[in-house]
Amino acid sequence: MADHKVLAGARVVLPTGIVDNGRVIVEGGRIAGHAPADAPVTDLSGHWVVPGFVDMHNHGGGGASFTSGTVEEVLKGVHTHRLHGTTTVVASTVTGEMDFLAHRAGELSELAEQGDIAGVHFEGPFISPCRKGAHSEDLLRDPDPAEVRKLLDAARGHARMVTLATELPGGLDSVRLLAEHGVIAAIGHTDATYEQTVAAIDAGATVATHLFNAMPALGHRAPGPIAALLEDERVTVELINDGTHLHPAALELAFRHAGPDRVAFITDAMDAAGFGDGVYHLGPLEVEVREGVARLAKGGSIAGSTLTLDTAFKRAATIDRLPVESIVRAVSANPAKLLGVYDEVGSLEPGKRADLVVLDAGFTLVGVMRRGEWVSEPQSG
Secondary structure, three states, rough: OOOEEEEEEEEEEEEOEEEEEEEEEOOOOOOOOOOOOOOOEOOOOOOOOEEEEEEEEEEEHHHHOOOOHHHHHHHHHHHHHHOEEEEEEEEEEEOOOOHHHHHHHHHHHHHOOOOOOEEEEEEOOOOOHHOOOOOOOOOOOOOOHHHHHHHHHHOOOOOEEEEEEOOOOOOHHHHHHHHOOOOOOEEEEEEEHHHHHHHHHHOOOOOOOOOOOOOOOOOOOOOHHHHHHHHHOOOEEEEEOOOOOOOOOHHHHHHHHHHHHHEEEEOOOOOOOOOOOEEEEOOOOEEEEEEEEEEOOOOEEEEOOOHHHHHHHHHHHHHOOOHHHHHHHHHHOOOOOHHOOOOOOOOOOOOOOOOOOOOOOOOOOEEEEOOOEEEOOOOOO
């Protein structure tokens, strides 16, 4: 009995829909189907229980960088996002020297082996100088498949995604290489045409890195990558729902056109997430964060975000007025499926890890459970 926890009375979001006055039973670190009659019960009446959030594109938080921080700092960043409901996180790097990125991949792979992170995402250096955003132009390079393979080898099987400008020399061959190794090829920081984007999708690309951002705008004569990425059912589009990266109409357009099964909310968070305003670094570049918005000190380009997924969830529910079931897919199920971990996380089903988030009636986070243990415990009742 001591290993059981029963969460009762909440609105529980399951893959089959919303269950009012539902129950989630936890046994050890897993969701169970049954509990003893005298198992302890936590009354969550008036709350929501949803699956733990899965962030597949995150550069840091809590004052710590996933690209350059020590192991202790990376773990601090991971814990910061856990407090905000992200129970599964992929550590994203930014553009750097190849040897540095390979070394970093090795360090992060150790954390993946320990279960602290869900793998590594390389955002850069294989991106377009025309759409570099907050990446150092001096360190950008064409996506040579041999160099892509070097990063995959360094990550020791824990590379989950590589963002590329697939129109660059070597881009399509690199996409094919990634697909062959079961690593997500993501189209982003790209100046590709519509036709070039279609070719990349046909070669095996399956994700749009922060759709709309760092790519040509949608045009009526030159539709560019956005139209190709939205229309193809093989592609999942990342969206940064912080009110800065996207106008609400752009978010609605993406959801309506791609549908709820092809959207993944991400944070693209940098060090300042969950930490506060100030001066930071994203790779070698200085970033100023003011009123929660991160921009390069030189040039003013948006430099990641300070977003946490609980904020993205609440905004989607209260401002964008999206159905709760669709939001849950975007923050949990869809990224879990892309990462190949849906058998473990991403939904509240018996046998899966007991990773869950408790929200109040207004969608404010009040509790987080990971592997059956409370990261932050809600007040009962």
